[in-house]
Amino acid sequence: MKIKIILYLIAYLVVMGCDRGSTGADGESPPLDITDTLVVQDSIVLGLMYEFEVEDPYAKERQLIDLAINEINAAGGVNGYPLTYTIRNTYVAEDAPAAAEDLYNYGVKFIIGAGWSSRTINIADSFAVDHNMLMVSYSATSPLIADLDDNNLVWRGCPSDNFQLTVLADWLLDAKGITTAAAIYRGDAFGIGAAGAFVTAFEAGGGSVVSSVAYPTEEGGEEITFNTFDFSPYLDSVLTQQPEVVVYISYIEEEIKLLSDLTKNELFEANPSMLVGIEGLDVEELKNNIADTTIFEHIWSIGFLIDSTTSSYQDFSTAYTALYSEGISISNYTGNYNVILYDNVYLLALAIEKAAVNDTIPITARMVAEQMKAISGGVANAVKIYPGEWAKADSVLAAGGSVDYDGVSGAIEFDDNGDIGSATFGIYYMKNPAGALEPDTVISFSTR
Incomplete structure (x- = not known):
């Protein structure tokens, strides 16, 4: 495999932090009729799994998910269904599989997370894969994840x-x-x-x-x-x-x-x-x-x-400021993967809509997994979709076309292991x- 390494000027790249908002599904009663679909109570519910010791200290990070969901729902939702999410804590290792089972019993078949590599592997191996739950992590970077026997159900928007x-x-x-x-x-x-x-x-x-x-x-x-x-x-x-x-x-x-x-x-x-x-x-x-x-x-x-100089980042930053009345904070803390939460929502929503043949839902998580590459560079001559362009994507997909999403975090193109194929690092x-x-x-x- 040929590796290309290119040097760029440091001045043009920064890393972003994030702040808070919420439109999650917490507090709702579980559905009475749980089927093997992604639709719960007339909405598509995603499960957010991350690690916290105290009550939701990552509330600021949730704003990124909320922004993506607000944009998608304002433009008609996913095949007409509103998108929402519910949160589970995976801080304690022995509790992580039970958290995934709880999501499954709630009717969730798609997970954004977990955050830690060890939790992602544990959840995938012990419950999620066997129960056909699709996982897309935003910060689980361990190379060991690429070697999981996961039936194509474990993906990540962050670089290995x-x-x-x-x-x-x-x-x-x-x-x-x-x-x-x-x-x-x-x-x-x-x-x-x-x-x-x-x-x-x-x-x-x-x-x-x-x-x-x-x-x-x-x-x-x-x-x-x-x-x-x-x-x-x-x-x-x-x-x-x-x-x-x-x-x-x-x-x-x-x-x-x-x-x-x-x-x-x-x-x-x-x-x-x-x-x-x-x-x-x-x-x-x-x-x-x-x-x-x-x-x-x-x-x-x-x-x-x-890269904060791209039009994708600038449009995203403008939308963020308009919704929350405050800007994205920029820092040199280069380990910040939170922006990928926003991209993961778009990737999953696009894959769900692409999988919905003839405008029909229910669909299974495995059907969605089969579309993850297709909506991110896997189809030639696909229409480019950037952050905030859900209405455009919906129109293309409704007409039977193909889309290629490039996110706030940069170009996204998955390989056969469910990993992205490029990234930029600062030293x-x-x-x-x-x-x-x-x-x-x-x-x-x-x-x-």
Whole structure:
């Protein structure tokens, strides 16, 4: 497979955050008659699955789903049916399959989520695939997902970490001249998949991974509280080999503790390595929680980017501001995948309508899955559809035509594994002592 890597100017790319609104289906009674269809109580109900410890802290992210649903419903809905959604929490691993079963019993056959790779794999393997539920994740990036035996029912609008870690490995080898590396990572699907992708790419390019160490994420079936976790033995194992760079694969809570422990590590003090985090950096969290800011001068980051200069993004931003009376916030926290929630709603709605032969619903989730590639670059000479253009898409599909959706997150074209085929990543470095992110390089990756 030929890989094309193209360098662009960093100034033209930014990553977006998001704010809040709601038109969800929470609070409604389950339907009395549950059939093997996507229609519940005269509407098409999507299931949103993501992870939260307290009551819906991601309410701001929901605005992106609400905006897409409002646009679709204002233009007539999906084959005349209004679109809505209901939410389930997948924070606790052992509860995630039950959450999927609850959606199934509600009549939902389509899931946006889960957010975490480990939860996505767990839900797919334990319940969703066997019950013909279609899943489209917005942020589950583990390469392990591509290898699931999923009967074509697990898709994702986010790029696989195969992309991100291949870009990082090539950049370290070619741009920085680094030949020895180590990895420290979460011992879950996200960490294992990402670390494996990095090791494969770095060694394929001629580098040597001198140490690769996983740390636990659960204890006794419960998530570890990382603010009291001791990373010292894991860091010692990695640093003993004196790698030129340490790639760490973590979430923000453990990233803070890992870096804090690193500031007290004698091996690092004697021979400091370059540090690279993936999925972007939450700079303010690091600045507010790490006392020794000298660590910042060693920190770099790579993350998924959104191009805010495109007409698609500008139209989306205008619609967002008009609906919520506030603009999209832009930041350098490059791990923000939330915009994909908006795109996933459009992708699923288009696939549902495409699957509705002769204007008939009910249809099954498997029928919808068969149309996912067709509505995103899988058909030659299809009519381009951009964010906010549901009325145009509806007209084309009603006339028997084909559409090709390109979203706020960029061009979308699925492969046979249900993964998108291209993405753009930014590489940043921390600026000490201010702790600001400074741009270095933007790299676009494509398997096409």
